Amino acid sequence: MADYREAPLATRPKTLDPAEYFNLSLDQRRAEEERAGLRAQLKRQYQMQLNNPHRKELIEDPALTRWVYARTNPYNHFRATKKTSLLGGLFGVVPLFVLYYVLKTDREEKRPCIYS
Amino acid sequence: MLKILIPTLMLFPTIWLSPAKWLWTTSIAQSLIIALASLSWLKWSSETGWSSSNLYLATDPLSTPLLVLTCWLLPLMILASQNHISPEPLNRQRTYISLLVSLQTFLILAFGATEIIMFYIMFEATLLPTLIIITRWGNQTERLNAGTYFLFYTLAGSLPLLVALLLLQNDNGTLSMFTLQYTQPLHLLTWGDKLWWAACLLAFLVKMPLYGVHLWLPKAHVEAPIAGSMILAAVLLKLGGYGMMRMMVMLDPLTKELAYPFIILALWGIIMTGSICLRQTDLKSLIAYSSVGHMGLVAGGILIQTPWGFTGAIILMIAHGLASSALFCLANTSYERTHSRTMLLARGMQMVLPLMTTWWFMASLANLALPPLPNLMGELMIITSMFNWSYWTLLLTGIGTLITASYSLYLFLMTQRGPLPSHIIALEPTHTREHLLITLHLIPIILLILKPELIWGWCF
Numbered sequence: 259m260a261d262y263r264e265a266p267l268a269t270r271p272k273t274l275d276p277a278e279y280f281n282l283s284l285d286q287r288r289a290e291e292e293r294a295g296l297r298a299q300l301k302r303q304y305q306m307q308l309n310n311p312h313r314k315e316l317i318e319d320p321a322l323t324r325w326v327y328a329r330t331n332p333y334n335h336f337r338a339t340k341k342t343s344l345l346g347g348l349f350g351v352v353p354l355f356v357l358y359y360v361l362k363t364d365r366e367e368k369r370p371c372i373y374s
Numbered sequence: 375m376l377k378i379l380i381p382t383l384m385l386f387p388t389i390w391l392s393p394a395k396w397l398w399t400t401s402i403a404q405s406l407i408i409a410l411a412s413l414s415w416l417k418w419s420s421e422t423g424w425s426s427s428n429l430y431l432a433t434d435p436l437s438t439p440l441l442v443l444t445c446w447l448l449p450l451m452i453l454a455s456q457n458h459i460s461p462e463p464l465n466r467q468r469t470y471i472s473l474l475v476s477l478q479t480f481l482i483l484a485f486g487a488t489e490i491i492m493f494y495i496m497f498e499a500t501l502l503p504t505l506i507i508i509t510r511w512g513n514q515t516e517r518l519n520a521g522t523y524f525l526f527y528t529l530a531g532s533l534p535l536l537v538a539l540l541l542l543q544n545d546n547g548t549l550s551m552f553t554l555q556y557t558q559p560l561h562l563l564t565w566g567d568k569l570w571w572a573a574c575l576l577a578f579l580v581k582m583p584l585y586g587v588h589l590w591l592p593k594a595h596v597e598a599p600i601a602g603s604m605i606l607a608a609v610l611l612k613l614g615g616y617g618m619m620r621m622m623v624m625l626d627p628l629t630k631e632l633a634y635p636f637i638i639l640a641l642w643g644i645i646m647t648g649s650i651c652l653r654q655t656d657l658k659s660l661i662a663y664s665s666v667g668h669m670g671l672v673a674g675g676i677l678i679q680t681p682w683g684f685t686g687a688i689i690l691m692i693a694h695g696l697a698s699s700a701l702f703c704l705a706n707t708s709y710e711r712t713h714s715r716t717m718l719l720a721r722g723m724q725m726v727l728p729l730m731t732t733w734w735f736m737a738s739l740a741n742l743a744l745p746p747l748p749n750l751m752g753e754l755m756i757i758t759s760m761f762n763w764s765y766w767t768l769l770l771t772g773i774g775t776l777i778t779a780s781y782s783l784y785l786f787l788m789t790q791r792g793p794l795p796s797h798i799i800a801l802e803p804t805h806t807r808e809h810l811l812i813t814l815h816l817i818p819i820i821l822l823i824l825k826p827e828l829i830w831g832w833c834f
Contacts, residue, residue: 308797316712316719317797326716329655349646357638357770364764 375431375486381408385475389468398456401471405449412445416828423832431486435832439692440616444481444609451601453811454703457710474601477503481609490539490549497613501528504602512597520593527590531580534573541570555623562628571628574621579636581614582669585643595662600706607665607702608695615691618676619684633677641770643670648777652784657715660785661701664741667778668694675756678763681833686755688831693748693819697740700815704734707808711801722794730804731790733812740819742782748822
């Protein structure tokens with residue numbers, strides 16, 4: 259079933275209709291048709307905007323807007339869990355101390371050379 | 375000095391008395407003439423290091439490149455704002471250009487100041503026009519948040535500086551830079567003295583910005599209109615670097631021990647902000663974080679107090695100012711067409727605007743520090759002087775350079791290559807104004823390859 263694809267001019271045989279093939283109940287079939295109707299409406303909305311000859315701006319995609327907003331505002335929903343504390347400490351706190359130790363000892367070793 | 379300052383002040387009558395048709399032409403023309411006249415500062419004739427001085431203002435090889443950059447940027451800012459301000463009523467347009475000119479005046483007075491208190495007052499004064507530009511003419515509601523962060527971060531950093539300067543005046547009797555460079559190094563031993571040291575530098579570190587206190591910068595850069603972004607990226611960040619270099623003269627013996635945390639923050643900041651750049655979806659935000667990274671390198675170069683470090687810092691400041699401003703202008707051309715800063719939405723621009731791709735390419739190459747551009751020269755001098763300071767810094771600066779190259783490439787590929795989104799059907803062709811704007815940014819960078827002595831500063 260997975261690799262059956264419809265030919266452009268032929269119709270799908272009745273036994274390969276997904277509702278029949280998977281033995282869906284009547285409620286499920288009705289829900290499928292409703293969802294197909296909603297998808298068709300969204301596609302129609304997009305096509306109307308896409309082919310509108312007077313359109314000058316971008317077509318707004320609400321999913322993209324939500325995604326961009328989520329990407330740019332993480333701090334509002336930040337929660338201090340074990341994982342986030344570990345990551346924050348590992349990348350934000352520990353390197354500073356490690357670097358201080360490394361650079362300070364390196365400079366202390368060099369101090370006699372510099373001041374001689 | 376006055377021959378530049380008075381024409382700049384006279385821009386105010388030009389703006390308010392020009393007829394509407396000639397407003398933009400006259401203001402751009404006058405500011406271009408001022409910019410060309412400011413090139414006369416590049417002739418350093420005096421032996422003491424300071425030239426064209428009067429009682430309160432002077433230029434020296436450190437401040438001259440920054441002054442020329444500031445004067446050069448004003449016509450570019452007005453040119454860049456011409457499109458998005460044009461639907462507004464005339465008096466509001468005049469107000470906007472007056473804000474830019476007042477910012478210019480404060481910046482000239484700041485970079486030319488010889489009394490440190492005057493520098494401080496002008497440093498604070500530049501905050502006001504920038505705040506007004508960001509909060510009034512920004513495009514999203516987040517601009518209020520951005521203005522608040524910008525104002526309060528910088529103010530909180532600079533209030534200790536005022537106290538520190540008054541203490542210095544009390545001890546020395548004067549705050550003139552002419553004489554302060556010859557005072558005895560202060561023997562600073564108590565905790566109060568260490569706090570004084572930190573207070574002197576904190577304002578400039580916040581302004582640069584240093585990695586830990588950099589939070590205001592992405593917000594301010596993203597929410598500001600194009601002229602605000604340009605002046606912020608190109609000049610206002612460099613006020614911090616310039617202030618640090620001036621203050622370093624007096625802070626000397628203590629800096630050897632106390633500078634470590636700040637050098638470490640600066641170096642680690644290069645890597646962290648570079649990595650954040652690779653994950654950004656917002657175009658201006660990426661360019662803003664890259665500014666933090668480059669300025670971290672500058673801060674590191676200044677804090678180790680070697681001649682090459684200072685020289686590299688000045689070169690990188692000038693080169694980064696021009697390159698970053700060019701990138702913001704390019705981002706603005708994309709924004710004006712699509713009204714969105716999301717990189718995903720404005721991909722594949724090479725197909726539509728090929729000449730603009732050339733400018734994007736050159737600006738990205740400048741950002742990633744391609745030789746022989748001065749960006750690389752500055753970075754190389756800082757990296758080598760830091761290597762001399764301590765071998766281990768090479769790990770950080772090396773990885774930082776790698777990440778810088780990768781996000782500059784990412785920026786170029788995301789905006790120019792790839793498939794054009796199928797729903798973008800009507801983009802305006804590129805205006806001559808936009809080409810002019812970007813070439814006026816890129817030509818000085820290219821010319822500086824041939825004569826880097828202009829921006830070497832006084833340590834060479």
